[in-house]
Structure formats: C-alpha cells, structure tokens
Amino acid sequence: MSHRSLLLRLSLPLSALLLIAPVASSQSPVASRLSPDTLVLDEVAESLPSMIVVVNGNDTVMYRLLPSFASVDWGNLPPADSIYGGIWTNDRVNPYKVSIDSIKGNPVIAMTDYVFPCDSTYVTSKFGSRRNRFHYGTDLKVQIGDSIRCSWDGRVRIVGYDPRGYGYFVVIRHENGLETIYGHLSRLLVEEDERVFGGEVIALGGNTGRSTGSHLHYEMRYLGNAINPEILVNMSARSCRYDSTYTITQKGTFPYYAEMKEMQSAKWVTIKSGDTLSGLAKRYGTSVNTLCKLNKINANSIIRIGQKLRVR
Numbered sequence: 001m002s003h004r005s006l007l008l009r010l011s012l013p014l015s016a017l018l019l020i021a022p023v024a025s026s027q028s029p030v031a032s033r034l035s036p037d038t039l040v041l042d043e044v045a046e047s048l049p050s051m052i053v054v055v056n057g058n059d060t061v062m063y064r065l066l067p068s069f070a071s072v073d074w075g076n077l078p079p080a081d082s083i084y085g086g087i088w089t090n091d092r093v094n095p096y097k098v099s100i101d102s103i104k105g106n107p108v109i110a111m112t113d114y115v116f117p118c119d120s121t122y123v124t125s126k127f128g129s130r131r132n133r134f135h136y137g138t139d140l141k142v143q144i145g146d147s148i149r150c151s152w153d154g155r156v157r158i159v160g161y162d163p164r165g166y167g168y169f170v171v172i173r174h175e176n177g178l179e180t181i182y183g184h185l186s187r188l189l190v191e192e193d194e195r196v197f198g199g200e201v202i203a204l205g206g207n208t209g210r211s212t213g214s215h216l217h218y219e220m221r222y223l224g225n226a227i228n229p230e231i232l233v234n235m236s237a238r239s240c241r242y243d244s245t246y247t248i249t250q251k252g253t254f255p256y257y258a259e260m261k262e263m264q265s266a267k268w269v270t271i272k273s274g275d276t277l278s279g280l281a282k283r284y285g286t287s288v289n290t291l292c293k294l295n296k297i298n299a300n301s302i303i304r305i306g307q308k309l310r311v312r
C-alpha cells in the first residue's frame with residue numbers, strides 16, 4: 001500500500017497533510033517499521049526532523065513533534081547514561097545491583113509527555129507482596145493482539161523471552177532515568193538498541209510466560225529498583241499524576257523496601273513424611289510459636305506432606 005493511497009482513506013487535518021507531503025527519507029530508524037495495526041509513515045522533511053507521523057490500524061493518525069529527538073545527541077551513549085554509570089546490557093533486567101538504601105540524594109525525574117501503555121484501565125493485579133514472592137509491576141487486562149505503547153521516548157535495552165516469568169518482554173530505558181518493562185507479550189515490534197518514542201506501539205499484548213489469561217505486566221524501575229506504577233500513574237485516568245517532575249525519596253518511592261527485605265530473607269520448606277512442627281522448629285533453630293505466626297496456623301494444625309511452610 002503506498003503512502004498516498006493510505007492517506008486518501010483518512011480524513012486528516014490540513015496541517016497533517018502539509019507535514020506529510022515532503023516525506024523523502026528512508027534512512028530513519030522508525031521509517032520502515034510495519035506492524036499489524038500501526039504504520040509509521042516517516043519522519044517528515046529535513047526541516048522538521050523531529051516530526052513523526054503514525055497511522056494507526058483504526059485509521060486514525062497521530063503526528064507528534066519530538067523535541068527530544070532534535071535536542072538529544074544520541075551518539076553511542078544510551079539514555080540517562082550518567083545515572084546508569086555506563087552500564088547497558090541486552091540480557092539482565094537488573095544488572096545494576098544498586099540497593100534501594102544506597103540511592104543517593106533525591107533524584108528528580110521528568111514526567112512530561114507520559115503515554116499510558118494500553119487502552120485498558122482495568123488493573124487485574126497490583127504491585128506488592130504475594131504469598132511467597134513479590135510482584136514488581138501492575139497487571140492490566142489486555143486482549144491478545146492489543147497495542148502496547150512505550151511510555152516515553154527512549155531506547156530499547158532488552159527484547160527477551162522468559163518462559164517462567166515475563167514471557168516475551170521488552171525493557172526500555174528512558175531519558176528521564178526510568179526504565180519500563182512490558183511483559184507477557186504475544187508479538188515484539190522493536191529491536192534491541194533501537195530508539196523509540198513515547199506512544200509508539202512496541203509490541204502486542206499476550207499471554208506468554210507465567211500468566212493465566214492475557215494481560216500486560218507493566219513495570220517502572222529506577223536503577224533496577226521497581227517503583228509501584230500507581231505511585232506515578234493514575235490507571236483509571238490513563239495519565240501521569242505529575243505534570244512536570246517527580247522526586248524520588250526512599251519512603252515515598254519505595255515504601256515496600258522493609259517488607260521486601262524481610263521476604264527475601266524468608267526460607268520456605270516443603271513438608272516431608274515424618275515432619276512435625278517441633279521437629280522443624282528444632283532443625284531451623286526457631287520455635288513452634290514462631291512457625292505458627294509465620295504461617296498463620298496454630299500448634300495443633302495438621303501439616304500435610306507437600307505443603308510449603310515458612311521457617312524463617
């Protein structure tokens with residue numbers, strides 16, 4: 001389909017048509033991308049290198065001025081490189097190993113131009129502790145094939161597959177110092193190290209990895225440490241709670257830190273034949289009373305073979 005025939009089907013504002021008219025470049029990294037429901041036409045005209053026109057599958061058009069594209073010298077430096085100390089890998093989600101209590105000062109994060117990642121606002125699972133693990137993101141109900149959008153301009157750090165966790169997932173580093181993660185995807189539309197813009201469709205929603213029912217697992221991280229997305233984003237309004245900046249603080253940004261540390265030090269055992277509460281207490285240097293409290297049971301509770309008990 002040529003650009004012209006595509007455009008004829010659209011009722012574009014005149015300004016958009018004028019901006020689209022001088023398209024010539026085929027060098028742009030975003031120009032050639034084609035996804036099932038989104039076609040990026042081109043960066044428009046040499047005089048406007050930061051204008052991008054996107055035609056969505058539902059025949060709506062999106063055209064955006066991207067000041068960051070014009071002002072940022074991408075060179076070989078990844079976004080927010082000074083914050084991340086030159087670390088840029090395409091494998092581990094958190095290669096930084098910066099503990100929350102060692103984050104210095106109160107970093108100020110630019111929140112402008114935020115884009116919500118999907119059409120749905122239905123939160124199916126919140127950020128926080130589970131019975132024996134921690135959920136580092138917010139789950140949003142999406143259908144397989146739904147568009148998943150990048151939250152800010154940035155560069156793709158990881159395009160990966162984690163069969164027992166995220167499924168197909170994408171990690172993007174943003175200029176503002178945050179990284180966002182999108183999991184359980186059915187189709188990936190970006191490549192590692194590629195630059196992307198806020199609102200760009202980077203993947204399609206799915207049900208891959210540890211997932212029952214299609215949904216988007218959406219994370220926000222600073223230096224590898226997860227931030228509850230609902231601190232920054234009003235899910236029902238699909239908008240950022242902060243117009244210009246957000247200041248990271250230990251207590252305000254990472255209120256789960258103590259609970260998470262306690263969970264990380266927890267030890268779980270699987271009950272075998274012959275195990276008793278008093279026997280377990282003795283073996284793990286604790287008391288029956290503590291075992292009962294940790295597992296919300298009482299001393300007379302029957303423990304079954306195969307059951308998991310927390311002993312620390």
Ligand SMILES: [Zn+2]
Pocket residue numbers: 125135137138139216217218
């Ligand atoms: Zn999740």
